[in-house]
Amino acid sequence: MGPVEINKYTLLHGLNGGVYELEERLYSLLNERAKFNVPPLINGVLAPIIASEVSKRHKPVVAYLGPEKSFTWEAAAALFPQGDLMPCKSISEVFDKVESRAADYGVVPFINSLEGPVGETIDMLATHNLNIVTMGEMRITLCIAKKGAPRVIYTHPHAAAQARRAVAALGAHVVYTNSTSEAVKEFEKCERDCAVLASPKALEAVERTCGVEDGESYTRFAVISRAGRESGERAVLIFAVPNVAGALYKALGPIANRGINMTLIYSRPTRLSPWDYYFVVEVEAGEGLDDAVEEMKRYTTMLKVAGRYNVIRI
Ligand SMILES: O=C(O)C(=O)C[C@]1(C(=O)O)C=C[C@@H](O)C=C1
Structure with missing residues (x-):
């Protein structure tokens, strides 16, 4: 909607100047975001509206774990209502499509509230140079x-x-x-x-x-992108520590000392040598996270920030 249409809209609905200004600011923000192809950052009922407006301005190609009618398809369609959805046979194919620029974004399952993290997604995040930019949480009903x-x-x-x-x-x-x-x-x-x-x-x-699932089930779907975000309410860190006593304790110290809350910790085999693991940590990304990450580098043998993002309900 351009400024002329907004005027028409305000005339029709008799909205006051305050709302008009707010709308104008919202639309200029949407245009800005669309230019950089950025999906929604905010939570709540406005998130899908913003997502839809952003993607109308730039129709992104979105690779997802398909085919159509999979849960990941539902999540991708909700997160990118105007997106050009590209079904993939596996999670690694989604990562390859985004990495090779065949797709702008990828949507993959990240974690389920009953079953925990999705191993293939974690492995791909550890081995690819891609970032989580949004996390969409969806209720899962099974039949x-x-x-x-x-x-x-x-x-x-x-x-x-x-x-x-x-x-x-x-x-x-x-x-x-x-x-x-x-x-x-x-x-x-x-x-x-x-x-x-x-x-x-x-x-x-x-x-x-x-409704045959064992309990209340939610899956969080990660939107992955080549460009990462500077900010967001959560962040995922992937790191490895030397195999010595107290190594994990020391690596987590910089997070604990700054009062940063951890929302997930998980270990995965590296697949490089047997019984060798890396750790995946999700934190509430507040002030001090950059410093904490810098300091953690002293105690880790590998460390990457796999993205900063907001969690939105879809
Ligand atoms: O099989 C699907 O429909 C998927 O999208 C995959 C998947 C998963 O890997 O977690 C997605 C959500 C549900 O938790 C179950 C299956």
Whole structure:
């Protein structure tokens, strides 16, 4: 919306000057952000509106873990309502598309409230030079659809782990797929005695039982980009420490001493040599984080900031 249209809008709706000025500021901010291709930074109900306005001005290509109707597709569509969505077969393909500039952004699952971090995403963040710029949190509802007396159930490993009870109760052999929407494709191909665990959207057309997850389930989806952000309410640090007593304690000291709150700590095998690990830490990124990171370099053998971002509900 340009200034002329805003005038028309204010005339029509009889809005006062204050609102008009606010709108003008909002739209100039949106134009600025669109120029640099930046998705929303703020929380709350305004976030999707801003996301939509920003992406209308620059239609970004968004790689995501597909195909269509996967949970990651839902997240990507909500985060980039005007985006040009590019389905990928794996999380590493999403990273490759962004790194090679075939896509502007990538959307990948990062962590689930029941099942924890997504290993492949963490490994990719550790080995690629890409940054998390936004984290979208989405409620996950899982559904089961059946044909006959199921002997197999198709699903994604992370989804199966969020609905262990329902999957066990079915007593079927679990066959893993790259995503829940791919599981639905397998289910469609099978003639009888099979089941699928997927999203309500992916199973819209068939009879299904929903809400089979083990407890309240939320997944946070990371938006990754080549350019990182200078600020944001959270940050992810990935680092390795020497294998000596007290090394992790010392590495975390600079964060603790500045009163920076840690919201996640997780260790992952480096895959370089057996029993060798790196740590993934998410912190509330307040003042002093830059200094803390500088100081941590003294106690770590590798350290990178894998992005600063806000968490928004989608
Ligand atoms: O299989 C999908 O639909 C996905 O988008 C992947 C994925 C995941 O890897 O965590 C995303 C969200 C849910 O937590 C379950 C599966």
